[in-house]
Amino acid sequence: MTAQVESELETETEELTVREAIRQAMREELERDEDVFLIGEDIGVFGGVLEVTGDLYDDFGPERIKDTPISEAGFMGAATGAAATGTRPVVELMFSDFAGVAMEQIMNQMAKMRYMFGGKAEMPVTVRTTEGGGMGAASQHSGTVHSWIAHFPGLKAVAPGTAASAKGLTKAAIRSNDPVFVFENKMIYEQKGAVPTDEDFTVPIGEAAIEREGEDVTVVATQRLVGESLQTAENMADDTSVEVIDPRSLYPLDIDTIVESVKKTGRLIVADESPLSYGTHAEIVARVQEEAFFSLDAPIQRVGTPDTHIPFSPPLEQEVLPSGDDVRDAIRRVT
Amino acid sequence: MKVTTELYHCMVAASTYIEDCCISVWIMADFDLQSTEGRLEALRRMVTIRAFDEEAGDRFADGEIPGFVHLYIGEEAVGVGACAALDPDDYIASTHRGHGHCIAKGLDPQYMMAELYGKAEGYCNGKGGSMHIADVDAGMLGANGIVGAGPPMATGAALSIDYQDRDQIAVGFLGDGAVAQGQVHEAINIAATWDLPAVFVIENNHYGEGTAVEDQHNLDNLSDTAQAYDIPGLTVDGMDITAVAEAVSEARDRARAGDGPTIVEAETYRYRGHYEGDEEPYRDDAEIERWQERDPIESFKERLIDRGELTQEEFDELQADIEAEIDAAIEFAQDAPAPEPHEAYEDMFAEMPPEIERFASAARTDGGRPGGDR
Ligand SMILES: Cc1ncc(C[n+]2csc(CCOP(=O)(O)OP(=O)(O)O)c2C)c(N)n1
Ligand SMILES: [Mg+2]
Numbered sequence: 001m002t003a004q005v006e007s008e009l010e011t012e013t014e015e016l017t018v019r020e021a022i023r024q025a026m027r028e029e030l031e032r033d034e035d036v037f038l039i040g041e042d043i044g045v046f047g048g049v050l051e052v053t054g055d056l057y058d059d060f061g062p063e064r065i066k067d068t069p070i071s072e073a074g075f076m077g078a079a080t081g082a083a084a085t086g087t088r089p090v091v092e093l094m095f096s097d098f099a100g101v102a103m104e105q106i107m108n109q110m111a112k113m114r115y116m117f118g119g120k121a122e123m124p125v126t127v128r129t130t131e132g133g134g135m136g137a138a139s140q141h142s143g144t145v146h147s148w149i150a151h152f153p154g155l156k157a158v159a160p161g162t163a164a165s166a167k168g169l170t171k172a173a174i175r176s177n178d179p180v181f182v183f184e185n186k187m188i189y190e191q192k193g194a195v196p197t198d199e200d201f202t203v204p205i206g207e208a209a210i211e212r213e214g215e216d217v218t219v220v221a222t223q224r225l226v227g228e229s230l231q232t233a234e235n236m237a238d239d240t241s242v243e244v245i246d247p248r249s250l251y252p253l254d255i256d257t258i259v260e261s262v263k264k265t266g267r268l269i270v271a272d273e274s275p276l277s278y279g280t281h282a283e284i285v286a287r288v289q290e291e292a293f294f295s296l297d298a299p300i301q302r303v304g305t306p307d308t309h310i311p312f313s314p315p316l317e318q319e320v321l322p323s324g325d326d327v328r329d330a331i332r333r334v335t
Numbered sequence: 336m337k338v339t340t341e342l343y344h345c346m347v348a349a350s351t352y353i354e355d356c357c358i359s360v361w362i363m364a365d366f367d368l369q370s371t372e373g374r375l376e377a378l379r380r381m382v383t384i385r386a387f388d389e390e391a392g393d394r395f396a397d398g399e400i401p402g403f404v405h406l407y408i409g410e411e412a413v414g415v416g417a418c419a420a421l422d423p424d425d426y427i428a429s430t431h432r433g434h435g436h437c438i439a440k441g442l443d444p445q446y447m448m449a450e451l452y453g454k455a456e457g458y459c460n461g462k463g464g465s466m467h468i469a470d471v472d473a474g475m476l477g478a479n480g481i482v483g484a485g486p487p488m489a490t491g492a493a494l495s496i497d498y499q500d501r502d503q504i505a506v507g508f509l510g511d512g513a514v515a516q517g518q519v520h521e522a523i524n525i526a527a528t529w530d531l532p533a534v535f536v537i538e539n540n541h542y543g544e545g546t547a548v549e550d551q552h553n554l555d556n557l558s559d560t561a562q563a564y565d566i567p568g569l570t571v572d573g574m575d576i577t578a579v580a581e582a583v584s585e586a587r588d589r590a591r592a593g594d595g596p597t598i599v600e601a602e603t604y605r606y607r608g609h610y611e612g613d614e615e616p617y618r619d620d621a622e623i624e625r626w627q628e629r630d631p632i633e634s635f636k637e638r639l640i641d642r643g644e645l646t647q648e649e650f651d652e653l654q655a656d657i658e659a660e661i662d663a664a665i666e667f668a669q670d671a672p673a674p675e676p677h678e679a680y681e682d683m684f685a686e687m688p689p690e691i692e693r694f695a696s697a698a699r700t701d702g703g704r705p706g707g708d709r
Contacts, residue, residue, distance in 0.1 A: 041546070042545050042546055044546075045545060045616055045617055046544060046545030046546070046617065047616075049544070067550065069512070069515035069543075069546075069551040069552065070482050070483065070513060070515045070516055070551070071516060071517065072516075073517045074515075074517065097480075097481075098481070100481070101481070101483075101516070101517075101518070135401075135402065136401030136403075136464065137402050137403060138462075138463060138464045138466050138467055138480060139462075139467070139480075140466065140467070140479075140480030141403070141466075141480055276690075276694050277690060304694075306680065306690075306691055306694035306695040307683070307688075307690050307691050307694055308679060308680060308683055308691060311461070311462040311679055312402060312453055312461060312462055312463055312464030312466075313453030313454070313461030313462065313464070313673065313674050314401055314453055315453075315673045315674065315676060316453075316461060316462065316674055316676065316679040317679075319676040320679045320680075
């Protein structure tokens with residue numbers, strides 16, 4: 001993995017925001033393959049509510065940047081049907097909370113067709129959606145639901161924490177012949193980072209990245225918490241050496257990289273914005289104890305949302321949302 | 336700590352009590368387009384909506400109000416006309432553009448504004464914000480962040496009414512965009528099949544976010560969808576409060592008589608962007624101005640003046656009073672206390688499971704209780 005980080009560093013890069021990186025990924029894939037098209041609500045002239053598709057409409061027009069009626073079940077299903085019949089739709093589900101409206105097509109059709117049909121259906125569909133609290137958008141526009149999708153057999157789920165992985169994962173998702181959900185976090189669209197310029201740069205689905213090497217404790221962090229954990233690691237550098245890993249892909253999960261790290265540090269913090277019960281944290285914790293139980297020197301700590309919805313009022317919202325400070329506190333508890 | 340929490344709950348209880356009193360005062364006012372008093376009340380509510388939303392837009396721009404706000408300016412005749420046809424104990428289920436429905440239903444602007452500010456004294460104790468203002472006791476089943484989620488809620492309220500043989504109805508508001516949602520179809524079909532006392536009011540403001548209605552539907556009149564359920568459907572001028580009130584009033588009679596739901600489509604227009612901050616690349620000023628020429632407040636006011644029920648001076652006075660009321664609401668919201676951090680963990684369930692408490696306190700280095708200082 002270290003080798004991979006190095007090889008990424010050697011390639012030519014440019015500074016992009018996460019938003020620009022995702023848009024660039026879509027632009028390149030639209031140019032590369034004419035079977036690729038985008039479909040979703042207000043992604044055309046409007047440019048997407050969080051401005052991710054932006055000006056793609058100007059360059060690709062209404063045939064390839066398709067504005068839909070407000071019908072998540074309908075267009076999620078249409079994307080599924082289209083993927084099974086020779087095209088490569090990239091769906092924008094405006095907020096991940098709206099997965100509720102589209103869930104039937106996701107769980108009973110998209111996820112199951114290949115298997116139920118004995119392998120006789122391709123499912124090259126990508127679903128981009130935005131998660132997370134922090135902008136006062138209240139409970140129906142702030143959820144983190146990636147654990148549902150990662151849990152459900154037949155779906156792949158990725159969740160970038162940096163601009164480079166945002167671009168690389170989006171491109172890998174579009175090129176994949178499996179249904180891949182790309183869980184963007186709405187609070188990091190403006191976060192900048194070095195992004196490889198090579199048009200064939202992708203981040204393979206199922207590969208974690210060690211974003212910072214350390215000796216004392218491993219922090220596995222996702223999405224917004226990658227950047228915040230890196231900052232925390234920096235702040236604590238005087239007395240604690242923190243390794244920060246972004247799994248990038250939730251399913252499949254690169255458990256080997258995480259286990260390798262825990263064998264070195266003996267301590268693990270899992271930081272993810274999803275609710276704590278029955279989710280992403282639990283999966284990582286379970287797999288680590290299966291493979292590295294005897295390397296652990298302290299109880300594994302979880303940092304997440306304490307099983308509440310995300311409230312509107314900013315002081316309440318900040319209260320429940322996990323942050324870099326919570327990661328610091330968790331590290332302090334075990335080091 | 337414990338004492339403070341208890342004290343706090345007493346305060347909340349007290350403020351809720353005060354709130355209840357205020358609401359009942361609001362509901363007492365005669366509000367029915369059949370009488371002069373009722374018409375003046377309707378005008379007052381329309382002007383209140385506009386003043387509230389203009390102020391909310393400004394305060395959002397100033398950064399005082401977080402999140403998203405969707406303003407109702409231009410559409411006042413629809414919410415107020417529909418609610419004027421209702422009894423105070425009828426239900427409404429609203430949309431993301433809900434401020435107008437709240438005021439039309441008689442909610443108090445100061446607690447609404449406190450909610451927009453995320454304050455403890457807001458209708459939802461700051462947990463909901465603009466998109467989720469609700470007052471179930473007042474028959475307001477919530478603004479809604481999910482497009483198309485209101486109609487099933489109205490069907491559900493109509494189901495309770497029918498089940499318990501109560502003399503009420505439920506109105507589900509929805510936008511033109513929401514008509515494309517599957518759950519809207521399912522909800523209307525259930526209500527129609529079971530003859531439930533519901534009315535579905537489509538607010539056709541000609542756009543769903545930045546997409547024009549003709550790019551979302553293959554029908555000219557969205558009320559034509561009623562044919563699929565074999566229920567009455569009609570399209571009325573949503574800039575004319577009387578037209579809306581009459582249509583909803585007839586629909587209400589039908590619902591109460593056990594004849595099932597009606598779809599009323601009101602043609603209207605939103606003057607502001609989809610949400611505040613919308614750059615509106617999808618329309619031009621000329622289009623907005625064309626609709627403003629038929630402004631629902633202006634035209635209703637003129638009609639009342641023509642009938643001799645109002646003078647321009649009285650209207651100016653009314654407007655000044657309302658502006659003062661909204662200013663007071665802003666001040667109230669600004670000065671109101673923020674919710675206490677521990678409230679973030681409350682209201683998830685009727686019976687709090689131990690997980691929430693445990694996760695919340697485990698997250699503190701001091702092992703402190705939820706909401707303790709970070
Ligand atoms: C299920 C769902 N899909 C999409 C959205 C995003 N969204 C919020 S308002 C809106 C447009 C709604 O249009 P319409 O129903 O016509 O109501 P209007 O805003 O015009 O009042 C959209 C797409 C949402 N909130 N919920
Ligand atoms: Mg509309």
